[in-house]
Amino acid sequence: METVYSKVTFENYLVGVNFAVTGDNGDEWILLWEQVDVILQEGKKTSELYMEAFMILEGKIVLMNQFSKPRL
Secondary structure, X not given: OHHHHOOOEEEEEXXXXXXXXXXXXXXXXXXXXXXXXEEOOXXXXXXXXXXXXXXXXXXXXXXXXXXXXXXX
16 A cells, blocks of 8 residues: 555545444444545546545444445
């Protein structure tokens, strides 16, 4: 992660929605929808949308899924 993310700058980070969910099977998740502007090392700027899901077990993150797409 350090190799990739140390070469970009994040600006205008915004969490649009976040909430906790407990599934019928008892699994606990934290869900986030975010947006951010990404400035690449060569100066090119893009905007991204993210959806992240964190599974919580005994108070600790045990699994993370992340999906992203360009913001149009």
